Amino acid sequence: MELRQLEYFVAVAEEAGFTRAAARLHVAQPGVSAQIRQLERELGQELFDRSGRSVRLTPVGKAVLPYARAALAAVVGAREVVDEMSGLLRGHVTMGGVSVPSVLDLPGLLAGFHRRHPGVEISLVELDPVSLVEAVVAGRVDLGLAGVGGPLPPGLDAQIVIDQPLVVVVPHDDKLAQGTSVDLADLRDRPLIAAPTGTGLRTVLENACAALGFRPRVAFEASEPYVLAQFAARGLGVAVLPESAAAGADVHVLTLDRPRLRGQMALMWRAEGPTSPAATAFIAHARRLLPSH
CATH class of the missing domain: 1.10.10.10 (Winged helix-like DNA-binding domain superfamily/Winged helix DNA-binding domain)
Structure with missing residues (x-):
């Protein structure tokens, strides 16, 4: 054989x-x-x-x-x-992501690793949240970057790289624009603009609404948080998004008071350890360069 x-x-x-x-x-x-x-x-x-x-x-x-x-x-x-x-690292590593906010310099992270280890091939793939977690646990993806809305599934370790308060944004002519804060219960009957089902941001929102006894009326979805702000600016609904995603958008930003929610994004890898020396080096490089909350 x-x-x-x-x-x-x-x-x-x-x-x-x-x-x-x-x-x-x-x-x-x-x-x-x-x-x-x-x-x-x-x-x-x-x-x-x-x-x-x-x-x-x-x-x-x-x-x-x-x-x-x-x-x-x-x-x-x-x-x-x-x-x-022998001092020469070779192999192939794969990183998966749902969406990558601009506050994380992912191109710089990948380029820096490539300069240090030119013999390692790097792949970057986009997956939905469920598929990404499954791929990391199974070892098909060495490192994942995704929002988290609760406890991590078994088999994963993680480093929180983004931790921000969630805010509510509306167009300037919305009646909510007269205030500076809003309670989640006040959005019970409003059409909402939110991240897709299964993402960390959506899970946080749905869990908070369920605790208050209602389901959110999500009219528009987008995986990129800054797009949510653009939808709100055009009067398509009330957007719930991370604070940084509202920066620069022509919208009125409200603090979400009760409850105060946070959006988190985590770097994820197998708890059992990476499958190759190249993956070990790649994970260490990413953890060193990205922030830890």
Whole structure:
């Protein structure tokens, strides 16, 4: 059994086809098929069901897949450890985010790590909050950046990098613009502008409304907090957002008094520890450069 055979096997399983796997591996399709057949002969069992339009794993293939992935990961890890001990860090790290506020210099963070470790490839992906947490816990993403609205799920550690009061913003001709503060209960019947369901900001708002016995009437959603302020400026509703997101917008800002809510954003990583030396260095770099609250 060769590592190349395991690599081809994993690629076909993930791509659900020999042609797509060959394109991903940059090799000829007949070569992939031949290596998989050789692997099946060595194991004495078929790994793929080729009877349909798409290639599917057999029960034996499903059982073998995690071991094949583990073997390939072990080889990558061994190479990275050797590189690290030689003073040369290599590998690949992935950071995921829901949205990144301008108060965090993410481009500078990534560029700084790249300068220090040019042998490490960096990927940045945008995911919805639920998918991001799942990806970090599973190890598909090394580091996540997302709002938090409650306790962290099991399997994660975090560093709070943003902690701000939530405020209410309205257009200057709104009746609320005559005051300087507002209670959340006063917004019971008002159309609201808020972050999407599942985000930390939305969770904080919904939990606070539930404690007061009502559900928020959210008319408009946007993942970028500053966009919420722009919607409010156009008279589309009352926006609830972090204090910094209201800066520079042509709106009237009100303090949210009862209850006083806060919006937090956290840097998240696996509690078990990163999966590679490159990920270890990347997490340490991010924690050092970003603020801690």
